[in-house]
Amino acid sequence: MILDAAAPTAPQAAAQALARGELLGLPTETVYGLAADADNAEAVARIFAAKGRPADHPLIVHVAGSAAVPHYAHEVPLFAQALIDAFWPGPLTLILPRLPSRAAAAAGGQASVGLRCPAHPAAQAVLAACAQLPAPIHGLAAPSANRFGRVSPTTAAHVADEFGPELLVLDGGPCEVGIESTIVDCTRGVPVLLRPGSISRDAIESACGLRPLSKDELPTHAPRASGTLLAHYAPSATVRLMDARQLQSGLDVLGTDAAHLAVYARAPLRTPSRRVLLRPMPQDAALAARELFAALRGFDDAGVRLIWVETPPDTPEWEGVRDRLARAAAAAP
Numbered sequence: 001m002i003l004d005a006a007a008p009t010a011p012q013a014a015a016q017a018l019a020r021g022e023l024l025g026l027p028t029e030t031v032y033g034l035a036a037d038a039d040n041a042e043a044v045a046r047i048f049a050a051k052g053r054p055a056d057h058p059l060i061v062h063v064a065g066s067a068a069v070p071h072y073a074h075e076v077p078l079f080a081q082a083l084i085d086a087f088w089p090g091p092l093t094l095i096l097p098r099l100p101s102r103a104a105a106a107a108g109g110q111a112s113v114g115l116r117c118p119a120h121p122a123a124q125a126v127l128a129a130c131a132q133l134p135a136p137i138h139g140l141a142a143p144s145a146n147r148f149g150r151v152s153p154t155t156a157a158h159v160a161d162e163f164g165p166e167l168l169v170l171d172g173g174p175c176e177v178g179i180e181s182t183i184v185d186c187t188r189g190v191p192v193l194l195r196p197g198s199i200s201r202d203a204i205e206s207a208c209g210l211r212p213l214s215k216d217e218l219p220t221h222a223p224r225a226s227g228t229l230l231a232h233y234a235p236s237a238t239v240r241l242m243d244a245r246q247l248q249s250g251l252d253v254l255g256t257d258a259a260h261l262a263v264y265a266r267a268p269l270r271t272p273s274r275r276v277l278l279r280p281m282p283q284d285a286a287l288a289a290r291e292l293f294a295a296l297r298g299f300d301d302a303g304v305r306l307i308w309v310e311t312p313p314d315t316p317e318w319e320g321v322r323d324r325l326a327r328a329a330a331a332a333p
Contacts, residue, residue: 019135023168031152038138054148080096114225149233193215242310
């Protein structure tokens with residue numbers, strides 16, 4: 001059931017469903033999440049089962065603010081606190097040392113936990129309602145509300161398409177950011193960027209005074225984190241990344257025979273085939289991120305078998321979009 005998140009009773013209805021151990025389609029500014037009480041192991045297990053997600057692949061726990069961090073983490077390094085102060089609420093997840101008694105199922109059994117404070121008003125309203133329950137809920141485990149490895153949802157309708165009418169989904173409108181949060185590991189003495197997002201490396205360095213290392217620069221003892229598998233975010237159609245010249249050459253070679261093909265590019269392209277779906281990619285990185293997953297889902301809905309995408313620029317503001325498209329393309333057979 002889809003419920004308008006702006007309805008006065010929506011946050012309380014959502015909190016009560018979560019207290020019963022049910023799952024919830026939760027709007028955030030990044031993507032819609034499939035939420036459950038992070039401290040309820042049975043409810044968290046339902047997330048893994050619904051998504052078809054391996055139980056050792058950790059979930060991000062969403063909290064109302066920094067006051068909830070001590071409930072889950074026993075240490076917050078100074079640089080991590082600086083990032084909290086700079087970017088929460090917002091699209092930043094921090095991996096912190098986990099209290100052994102907290103969120104073990106959500107953390108995939110690891111000694112660390114990923115925490116994020118969402119900026120979406122509906123998510124904040126639900127978290128506030130959860131805190132007012134007779135048995136308060138301190139945080140919500142909420143991976144993207146889609147089948148494991150597939151395209152993340154950025155509207156309530158996307159979530160309903162994935163899981164059907166039995167799931168309660170709060171409709172908070174299209175997601176403003178459109179790709180998942182930046183993930184920074186804070187468990188090894190320095191910030192390590194595990195997943196790029198809308199918050200850039202430069203912004204991280206400016207906030208905490210330390211340049212984040214890449215996973216390759218500090219590979220040992222790296223915690224597992226959401227959305228970091230080689231193949232991820234994939235539509236049913238096969239995704240191929242090419243530059244603009246390769247795209248046009250491919251369209252020229254196929255000519256009028258081109259069919260079951262979508263092309264998503266910033267460059268103006270031409271094709272003589274009426275059976276090719278051409279969609280322009282925004283020139284602005286933030287706009288491209290906002291519409292990326294909806295565009296991929298739209299191509300699937302149109303029944304195409306192949307999606308050609310112009311490779312995004314190799315510049316900092318495009319890193320999150322490049323990451324998502326590279327993982328989508330890696331899922332190709």
